[in-house]
Amino acid sequence: MILQILRSETNSLQSYTLEEKETTLLHALMEIKKTQDPTLTFTAGCRASVCGTCAVRVNGKEQLSCAYKIQDGDIVEPLNYHPILRDLKVDKNRAKETLVKSTAWLHSAKEACSSPKDEKLTERQTDCILCNSCYSACPVYVVNPDFLGPFSLTRAYRYSVDKREEDVKGIIDNVQTNGVWDCTLCGECTLACPKGIDPKMDIMMLRGKSLQYGYTDPSLAQQSFGEPNFGFDPNF
Amino acid sequence: MIDVLVIGAGGAGLTAALTAKDAGASVLVVAKAYPTNAQTSMAQGGMNAALSNAGDDTVDAHIADTIKSARGLCDERMVETMCSDAPHAIAWLDSIGVPFSRVETKESGIKTVAQRQMGGASAKRACYAQDYTGLKILHTLYDTCLKQDIDFLDEHYLLSLIVEDETVKGATFLDIRTGEVRQIDAKSVIIATGGYAGLYHNYTTNMTGASGDGIAAVLRAGGAISDMEFVQFHPTALKSSSILISESARGEGGYLVNNKGERFIDELKPRDVVSRAIFEQFKQGYEVFLDVRHLGEEKLMELLPQEVALCKLHENVDPATQLIPIKPVAHYSMGGIDVDHTMAVDGIKGCFAVGECSNAKVHGANRLGGNSLLEITAFGKRAGESAYKYASLASIKPASDTQLQQDKNYLENLYSKTPTENFYDKREALGTLFYEKVGIVRNNASLNEALNYIIDTQENLGNMGIADKRKTNNTNLTDFLEFANALLLSSTIVSAAIARDESRGAHYKEEFAELDDEKFKNHIVFQWKKENA
Structure with a gap:
């Protein structure tokens, strides 16, 4: 399964390949950071939809990373109208x-x-x-x-x-x-x-x-x- | 110079900040994320206070329940203080606008607050706001901080306390956005940085950031930490994701059943007892489920809407019609920074600690559900008052930059080295190791294996470090710093668990299954003594 994530350094989408299985976006991001790319930057907290830390846009729609199940080809971008600090991390x-x-x-x-x-x-x-x-x-x-x-x-x-x-x-x-x-x-x-x-x-x-x-x-x-x-x- | 520097922006930190500011202090709240990201938001079930809004209750009964659950390890005076303060704490939260669930009554104020049953409680004592109690308290505290114009510094990661002559002079922080290390001088410091149960990575309800940063900083700065071996396992986390299903699910009448459909324990016993009973079922080869089907969909949606959504999302289970697969996971750390009755840290003058990072000795060997939100509010106020009083008489001589330089050097060194081992793998391994060997049921052989592993990992820490070398917004760096703190604390947890050859509350050792008051009715304390001190 391919996930495309907007990287701030190049201002372009970067593709990451992941194992085919049902998983949340947050879990996928953590897996990428751990095994593929430690420079991928995002924020997260509780994993349970209550701390408000991990919102991003997937295919143009706002989602909590911890509550969104990824699909092949998903495009992940930071929130709109917030200064981007790095990758998916924004200034709130x-x-x-x-x-x-x-x-x-x-x-x-x-x-x-x-x-x-x-x-x-x-x-x-x-x-x-x-x-x-x-x-x-x-x-x-x-x-x-x-x-x-x-x-x-x-x-x-x-x-x-x-x-x-x-x-x-x-x-x-x-x-x-x-x-x-x-x-x-x-x-x-x-x-x-x-x-x-x-x-x-x-x-x-x-x-x-x-x-x-x-x-x-x-x-x-x-x-x-x-x-x-x-x-x-x-x-x- | 700031009067009161509050580190950590959860419920404890915000309450302390509001109290100190109200008393007249200048206050700055510094935290590694934004205030409302704090783990307080995850507290679901409620906050204990003997209000008798749902049947008879007394402060004495609240005290007795708390002492009983603490299994001889609490400071009874502190428990009395906390439980007596509880109705005032609810009144204060009600006065700032916390949207509690209500009961039908002709009375007003706190007499309108709804109360529910929690484990180990002799009455319906937990005040709640549906199953979002912590979230709604935290956000109301935050709104009130904005109203009172409290200053916040977000995204600053605590590196070290600055301590000179055993007196705190401020702290150093990594500004996560810029990558700079900065020193903040203060007359007094309140640490409210949360617990360390996050180190049970993948086997915890906590966020990864619950790495005990403040506790580790106190230990490094020469302060005392205690009761580290007491980590509470929550009986009901979702089996595949470790996401918490509130105790209120059982309080409202949920059952625990194994895959033969048999109940095997009184579900409303304290958490340590219920967790061990579930563990025993696992050992016999059973799976365990939470069964709330008999409550009906309507009641579930009214009382536990968050749990229903989480079960559907993370376990693909509809609690109204299906059993919820569960397992006990690490949930709360009873141990932490050793404080006295004024929340002053043992060994560092001018430094105070409150909330889960502290050990105010109210939970002892096992915390009761509903007492942690109470602790952060009741003792948050105390910490704010104490820090204000101390600051009004404290020296305004600023600290030297020795600590700042030391921390800058440490980070420069991290940036200069190429890691040969991936600390994310080690973080995961540590979590699994702790769940298996420093978990619900312990024995000395496993604990010693765990200790050896930790010592090896600590020795190899220099080979790990950061692979991302960018200075700004480097979460690889903050992840590593959190891991280093968790690793430091992990050795204290295991060492204390090895030393405690008995079973008490959350600490259960197979070969010493009984409580041994003669030898162990005391607190195991860690404190680094400086050479030539």
Whole structure:
């Protein structure tokens, strides 16, 4: 079985031949590093889909290496929109800054009577392992590198519906710029998430909440209804 | 100069960092990966606290269960402290936003937290968040660190502690991205680098990075480490991949059966007892399975969604309709850096340790499920407080660059040599050796064979080294450094296991099958004494 991996030094695909058997990509990468090529560089951790370390793209789609079973001819590349450090290893710092900008934490806590129903409200969102697959799949980054992005907005949403949060507005205020309105609702993030999280839905919910707090969709606000305007539309 | 340097960014490190910062210290958290990559994310089942949210429970019962499971090797005062702190620890986690599973109640706060049964517990005591308890605690801690503006330095691999006059002055790190060695001076250091069960390569639930880096650094720097022979085997890892299936699967009513379909042990006994019972079945030629079919698909998806997915992916088994093939594998290291009641490291002033890397003597010879997440939170706070107090009175005289130069030379030497042996093969061999000879059931003949192998391998370490000579982002190098640490610690584990001619908790020796309090109710400690000291 042949696996093709993008090598950063040459910026080209390198082929590795592996034994024909059912195996995870992570296991294959470790086998290559051990027996064929110690310079092949990737990151990994738990092997159990929970540490968020090993996401890559296989045939253009985001996958956790530890949860993907390889097939002959697979093309393995690093995540999109992350500076490549070496081979499949990327720099996640810039992506993680979006968590700070979106202030995705409990702003002002109060004791609450949380029920199993409340738990369900954020159960899926809090399964997030910060693997950055959704960030890599998001086409908004082609045009706006400052977009807060799916995982940060999902996390902001998770805190905004937490019964313990007294300052929901504090969160909503911080997801307006480069935030909820910049999403195109294409749903690529939802397809990419290995944990079955639906950031697109969370962003739509945040939009609803934003309207409740008096925010409006800036693309609507800038539209001119008075006279025909055939000029440049920055939001098109 | 930084007041508190935290090394390691799992649950223990983040809790310590938040506490020290809250007290007023300047804090820097340095780790070899990103914070949320830490092994805390893998803790599934729960975190113990006597809250009585699911039937009657008391702190005293929690203390008694923990002491009983520790088989005489714990510090009862530390156990009392941890168990009494537990309800406060849950309250704190609840206040920062941990999304615990909840119960239907009219009350509020921690009285709403759901609790489940774990092995060795006399009540439903483990607070949980589905089967993602560690993940959700870790991520909430991380979010809170971002909120509190904690400084992080990612992808820095700990090389050495800088110790002068038996006092810690900081540490040296390999910046994995640039390949540079750098020194970080600090008034106090908290080590929270995790355990060493990863050295049972291929026979462990741990990540390969669980190589005991901080413990090895303390040993090299003259600090004490203890109880290294006590490694917990988790009864239920998936047979082919060693991936963990949480104890909560049994807590929720799962059975263990052999291939005749017979149950052979009370599934809720402590882990050491259950692991040995499974091992006994293997010896008789049986295979062993976890059977959760009777719980039904709906309940499984509600309580154990992660386990269901992992079984399907890694074992091609649907737990709702099929038996899950399992084997016990190395899961948790009870031993580690010897610390006192303030989490201060024995032998190095100003240095503290917390979490799995430390031996705070609360787990003794066998840890109870649900007590490790408790330990990292309750004692993480203590470590943060202690380090802050120490730093406020500590000297601000920076360290010399002696250690830095030494570490630079070591790495330069590694780069200059061409390896003649592949350390990845040795890493695998060490894992198999440990599973077979330093495993669930031990004997002195096998342990001595293991020790000889380790000594040989240590002597040959100079022939291994790195084949990848690039300076930046060299994971061949970090893999090697981890292997060297695991190899260093492996000799302490085996030596202590040889010395302990008795059976106690996770350490079971065939020819000495009984507990011998007269000779062995004590901790085996390793400490390198400097010559001319």
